[in-house]
Amino acid sequence: MILMRVVGARPQFMQEIAFRHEVDIRGYREILVHTGQHYDEKMSQIFFDDLGIPRPDINIGVGSGSHGHQTGRMLGSLDDIIEEYRPDVLVVDGDTNSTLAGALAAAKMHVPLVHVEAGLRSFDRRMPEEVNRVIADHLANLLCAPTPTAVRNLSQEGLSDHVVLTGDLMYDCFMHFRDQADSTAISRCGVADTDFLLATVHRAENTDNPERFAEIISGLMSLPLPVIIPAHPRIRGQLERITKTLIGRDNLIIIDPVGYLQMLALEQQAKCILTDSGGVQREAFFAGKPSIILRDTTEWREQIDSGWSYLSGASASAISLAYESVCGCDMPTQPQIYGDGKAAAKVLTAIEEFLR
Numbered sequence: 192m193i194l195m196r197v198v199g200a201r202p203q204f205m206q207e208i209a210f211r212h213e214v215d216i217r218g219y220r221e222i223l224v225h226t227g228q229h230y231d232e233k234m235s236q237i238f239f240d241d242l243g244i245p246r247p248d249i250n251i252g253v254g255s256g257s258h259g260h261q262t263g264r265m266l267g268s269l270d271d272i273i274e275e276y277r278p279d280v281l282v283v284d285g286d287t288n289s290t291l292a293g294a295l296a297a298a299k300m301h302v303p304l305v306h307v308e309a310g311l312r313s314f315d316r317r318m319p320e321e322v323n324r325v326i327a328d329h330l331a332n333l334l335c336a337p338t339p340t341a342v343r344n345l346s347q348e349g350l351s352d353h354v355v356l357t358g359d360l361m362y363d364c365f366m367h368f369r370d371q372a373d374s375t376a377i378s379r380c381g382v383a384d385t386d387f388l389l390a391t392v393h394r395a396e397n398t399d400n401p402e403r404f405a406e407i408i409s410g411l412m413s414l415p416l417p418v419i420i421p422a423h424p425r426i427r428g429q430l431e432r433i434t435k436t437l438i439g440r441d442n443l444i445i446i447d448p449v450g451y452l453q454m455l456a457l458e459q460q461a462k463c464i465l466t467d468s469g470g471v472q473r474e475a476f477f478a479g480k481p482s483i484i485l486r487d488t489t490e491w492r493e494q495i496d497s498g499w500s501y502l503s504g505a506s507a508s509a510i511s512l513a514y515e516s517v518c519g520c521d522m523p524t525q526p527q528i529y530g531d532g533k534a535a536a537k538v539l540t541a542i543e544e545f546l547r
């Protein structure tokens with residue numbers, strides 16, 4: 192069997208380790224296509240180097256652009272790549288523009304499509320990710336859902352056939368790499384081992400709205416511990432501009448994006464994690480850390496219900512209040528939300544059964 196997997200953004204790279212491991216065990220061939228959506232060394236190559244991910248077979252090299260331009264460029268190239276390799280199945284995951292392009296290309300070229308991380312919904316169509324994931328789900332021939340809520344969401348949209356509850360590949364990755372965490376970034380920041388908070392902000396809904404973004408930064412500034420912010424390139428300039436004008440920003444430690452192993456150390460040692468990232472939200476839970484979600488909604492609802500995450504939205508006072516109610520409290524027992532760390536094996540088994 193020839194599987195083609197299309198990736199392009201940071202969280203899709205580390206999942207390749209879990210996925211490829213299962214592909215190799217079963218003796219299949221994988222063609223890894225990197226769209227080039229993320230291209231800075233610290234947004235792409237660092238993951239391949241640190242984690243030993245095989246080099247992509249093809250890098251389309253699309254770079255940044257408006258959603259339409261970026262997705263369109265990927266789509267044109269993917270047609271040619273599919274024509275050349277004729278895969279038996281094309282696998283996309285998540286909800287990025289690379290996911291959308293991969294899904295559309297597979298559907299147009301009549302290649303069976305598998306969507307991993309299917310069924311997540313924010314119910315907010317203004318989010319580019321919501322549009323991407325709804326389309327990918329409705330084009331997919333096999334839907335691998337990470338959580339029971341995702342399965343229910345699919346069923347409510349009439350998608351019940353070929354839906355498999357697999358658990359979350361990010362959990363596979365976390366379990367595989369958690370003991371290899373690298374605390375270099377923490378030492379460089381000059382903070383005490385565990386006396387700091389970790390924050391990431393990159394979602395368009397937060398970064399494209401200057402008032403909202405400024406509120407989040409004020410909220411982070413009001414917290415009683417140093418806050419380490421590995422800054423996604425889309426916020427770097429904005430952060431520097433804003434923080435220049437803010438008095439009392441001394442607790443913010445802004446650093447470049449870090450590799451996954453350094454991120455794992457930050458997550459496992461931070462007292463609490465504040466984020467608008469889907470991946471970082473789940474990793475906070477895996478690491479047994481409370482998290483504050485800097486959004487109005489989340490697709491990972493179970494985590495809020497479990498009491499391990501708190502939705503603060505973007506208001507500075509709500510962030511500060513959330514911090515007081517979440518941090519320092521006795522945390523409840525964790526339910527098993529994300530499977531057993533063997534999601535990749537379940538995805539591969541589901542693909543085999545589907546193709547049979």
Ligand code: UD1
Nearest residue numbers: 200201228229230231234255256286287288319320424425
């Ligand atoms: C994308 C995904 C988002 C995902 C995130 C993972 C979409 C619509 N969004 O968001 O769902 O959570 O990846 O990190 O696909 N940039 C660089 N260097 C890079 C990459 C990006 O400078 O290597 C800058 C560019 O100015 C670019 C901006 O970041 O315009 C946004 O990048 P883009 O890939 O469009 O979206 P993300 O915010 O990364």
Ligand code: UDP
Nearest residue numbers: 201202421448449450451454468469470471
């Ligand atoms: N991540 C990383 N370095 C960073 C920030 C994030 O390795 O500086 C990892 C993080 O551990 C998680 C993934 O990137 O595995 C999440 O990516 P991101 O927040 O960009 O996107 P999302 O998960 O929201 O799609």
